[in-house]
Amino acid sequence: AIQRRTWIHRLSLLSIALADSMLAASRTYALSFAEAREIAEQHSPRVSAQRLQIDAAQSVQKAAGTLPDPKLSLGIENYPISGMDRWSMTRESMTMQRLALMQEVPNRAKRDAQVASAQARVDRERAALVLQRLQIRQELSLAWIAAQAVEQREILLTELLAENQRLQDSLPARVAGGTAQAGDLLVAQQEALTLTDRGDDLPRDRAKGRAALRRWGG
Numbered sequence: 626a627i628q629r630r631t632w633i634h635r636l637s638l639l640s641i642a643l644a645d646s647m648l649a650a651s652r653t654y655a656l657s658f659a660e661a662r663e664i665a666e667q668h669s670p671r672v673s674a675q676r677l678q679i680d681a682a683q684s685v686q687k688a689a690g691t692l693p694d695p696k697l698s699l700g701i702e703n704y705p706i707s708g709m710d711r712w713s714m715t716r717e718s719m720t721m722q723r724l725a726l727m728q729e730v731p732n733r734a735k736r737d738a739q740v741a742s743a744q745a746r747v748d749r750e751r752a753a754l755v756l757q758r759l760q761i762r763q764e765l766s767l768a769w770i771a772a773q774a775v776e777q778r779e780i781l782l783t784e785l786l787a788e789n790q791r792l793q794d795s796l797p798a799r800v801a802g803g804t805a806q807a808g809d810l811l812v813a814q815q816e817a818l819t820l821t822d823r824g825d826d827l828p829r830d831r832a833k834g835r836a837a838l839r840r841w842g843g
Contacts, residue, residue: 658769665765665841666758675754682747689743690736698725765841772834775827782824789817 666672703719710716793813799805 658766661769661838661841662762662765665761668841669757669761671757672754672761675750675757679747679750679754682743682750686740686743686747690740693729693731695726695728698723698727761841768834768837768841772831772838775830775834779824779827779831782820782827786817786820786824789813789820793817 700723701714702721702723703717705711705713705717705720714720714722793810796805796810796813800807800810
């Protein structure tokens, strides 16, 4: 029982040490994550599509509230097509040429409403872009944490197996010297099998984590 408590204590100390190493590694991890986030946002089809929506909304905004293009009107009135004066532009006094430039002027309230509607659309599309980026960051963060967790779990299991092996190597002499019990070796062997079983899932989990990260940045 004393030996088992000692083994558990060692595992606890090792876990704390590995946790400290994970915190230290996070200093470089933050920069790496920032780079991955930038790549994910640059190559995201959702972000690209949303930027196009913003461009379209801004194009509409520029034209909102402006007066319609003026219209040029050309025409001929009372143009003779029969009789002695047919096909003449000058012999018939009623024949007139018409040249007019027309400008429609919608009322001010209608133009103000167009401006407000266009601005609201631009604001809505910009907010949608922010939302898309936040969703990408959230999904990338989950994939990144999952991949990091697999790597740290592998480090932890490797250290625990090494510590377990050192314990097993020392137990026969300690049993012979009376400082350990014979059952302690069986407990250590069982714990080694448990750790090995946990490590069997690492290749699959690592592949899944890396595939999730490749989805965002290659």
